[in-house]
Amino acid sequence: MRKEHYIPNATYEHENEPEVLYENGFPINLSKPGQTKAGFARRDFLKGVGVMVVGFGVAGSTAKITGGSTVEAAGMTGAAGTGVEAATALADPPIDQVDSYLVVGQDGGVTILTSLVDLGQGISQQYIQWVAEEMEVSMARIRVILGDTGLVANDGGMFGSRATNLSGAKFRRAAAAAKAKLLELAGERFGVSPSDLTVHDGVVSVKTEATKSVSYAELIAGKRFDVEIPSNFEGTKPWQEYKIIGQPISRVDIPVKLTGEEEYVHDVRLPGMLYGRAIRPRGQSLYQHSVLLDVDESSVADVKGLVKIVAAGHLGGVQGLGGQFNFVGVICEREEQAVEAASKLKVTWAEPPEIPADLYQHLLAVGRTTSTRQNGDLEAALAIADKVLEATYTFPFQAHASMGSVAAVGDVKLDSDGKVVSAQAWSSTQATHTLRNNVRLALGIPADETADKVRVLWRWGAGSYGSNNGNPIVGVDAAVMSAAVGRPVKVQWFREDTHGWESYGPIHLFKIKAGLDASGNVIAYEFDSWGATANNNSSGERYKFGRGSATFRVMGGNPTGGTFFLTAPLRAPSQPATTFASESFIDEMAAAVSADPVQFRLRHLDPADPAQARGMDVIAAAAERFGWDTRPSPNPAHVANRSGVVRGRGIAYGPRSQAYVATVMEVEVDQATGAVRPIRAVVAHDIGLIVNPESLRQQIEGQVAQTTSRALWEEIKHDGRRVSTLDWLSYPYLKMTEFPRVESVLINRPELGTGSGAGEAATVSIVGAVANAIFDATGARLRQAPFTPERVLEALNAR
């Protein structure tokens, strides 16, 4: 076979959640990541060259969010009144300068630029609201450019609900600093102090002389602010004066999505574009073993329009991390031809190693301790306990499972010797700069030429709910295939690869043990956690449990340090698992002492602790809205009734970082079949300051729906060698008739001045709430997720 594009042993960068930013929550550390390089050569306004068009209407029209539309037509040059200019030189914009994030154009519009892209959750709406609020510009004048590495500063990828933190901290300070600078300029012009000035929709006027006025565009368009982003909130608006923050404003990105006018990455079309399909083993195997043995090109001899077959990746036989980048590509004139070629091409892969039959046992066997926390003498407390309880819980690998099979477009220009002149990739990846680096590595471009030669242009994609739903990999596929032919190539994965080659949320196993005193108070609590990837969430530490310990173990047992399957953060990484275990166990403790589950939680929280007090508030609010009747679980009325359909309700408390959430879930269980039907979910939600309550409700509802499905059905399975859950039948998702009705109780705390992200927090408590509701209805305790009818029947029979 030919090896058209062989990349020996490239070590790719993995899209990892930045621990520091994610763990510390708020305020965000401004110095990380994506450290600045010097200068403003990238968007050099003074040179007056390299201007690009940003596709949106003039001021007054609806704001437009774009990954840098029309760039593909204009290349890296063009013309516009936005003031946003494309790369003319090498450096990325510095991350500490107002100019990197906010540009005022000749048309009076304000453009926000950021690497924190929108995963379909409408986060751009928040950026617009913060900048409109702090700069005193109407929202219709604001546009957003997301994730174009040729334009935006590298603030890292979009993970861990960072966008609310970062926009609420950084963009807000930047916007306030920009306004201060504009007032200073206007003050000089009119010979007055900035305090004598007032702003209305981007026009500065002297308070006492309304005829003296000047627009932002007149003051700054074509020039730089040259102002560093302040490190504190001095100069930002007091919350009492907010007019836009806190308002339920409609998301600006929705209308075009309802009419087919939006351009998703799947919709990018370039002149002369070819269509590629990537062929990988059917379902990933242990450690992504992908050793290519043979490609029989004669098998596709009759396929029309076939341009090239490409074999790429570590095809020398390297196992371990990076195996996901191994593929055989077929490139054709038309898409259906590429599909035909991919289905006909005979590709032989080496047999992968066997997957241990019981992944959880294997996890216990190979787990090595990564961290421990100890508070007091646990053993001594257990020794004097009146009651000691123990339980083990497991949680499976689960998929992001994006609705759209992932896609990307590569456009690599080659010189006459076949060397790479430039490479562009259109992608809906969450981390554009990581993809840029991986494209560079794949194409063998020296590191110091990255920003000059490689450009990633973000486009809307299907929701990705974490990271690495396949997007970062298909982006490299597209660049490699384009480089093989020197023409633009669009690559879309098959459904089996989107399910089979993404990076899953990791499996977990938890062993929890507790001791209670004679009055039913927890005096000792031990939380032992095993995970396929690291996880330091100990849900027990949310409560005042007396003495306790927590131990975290991560999987080893593989020479490359990898996990069984690819893993990556999946919406509130690992927290639905840890909270399923710990909130189920708290219910078990409450039941053991015949306590009401709400009351039991409340009396183990300390109102003097500010975080625990907020927890108490959401638990009480959820219970109140639900109409919670105080009594122990299971429902005493059902204890004698072990047949038929019964209803129950369960509560779970699931804080995440600075977000406090409690959910009461009501379900119906058919005791003959084990089928669980979710009825109603009440979510009480406190993230501090609420930027947009309508967007917040949308996020909460979506997370309840998605996570209820994860609780009841979702589990990655394998056939002994490879992942076998490769479509929506083998990896089922709840149907339209099966979702619970969601009611959100929003607690707003504007006086805190800051708000935490809301894209993940409501995910945390759902699985535990479902398990506790099943217990309340039937007395059956589910300790293994998901709660399929078979598992529910098993638990019912064990009563």
Add this chain to the structure above:
Amino acid sequence: MSVISLKVNGRTYPVDVDPETPLLYILRNDLNLNGPKFGCGLGQCGACTVIVEGEAIRSCITAVALVGGFEITTLEGLGSTAKMHPIQQAFLDNHAAQCGYCINGFIMQAKAFVDANPSPTFEQIAESLVGNLCRCGTHQRILAAIQQYTGGAA
């Protein structure tokens, strides 16, 4: 290859392709329509839904030769942001989209269903959409939007 006459959104296009080609690829790649999306290629998710002679079909598994000469409507054929169809407006009023990748399927499926069943109950609406998946979990708002469209309580 054979020439097939495709009638899409009121216009006729002669297309010269392998008659087995899924309709979806023709709509997206030859007619440059963004509404119908490739979600699974297996008829499992509904993202590719278009309306053919009043019936919602999965264009990813429908050979183009089967629909030659028939009236095909895509999301673009309903309305645009300048002039939305009432069902699109109802989705907007209820903020019934997040990433929006599936939403073409929900709108087209619901449009065909309501055309045939003008006064459906809430349960009938939900039942008509069991073949469409929304991973972002916009279900509640989608159902409210369709209720609004049919004149029921939102």
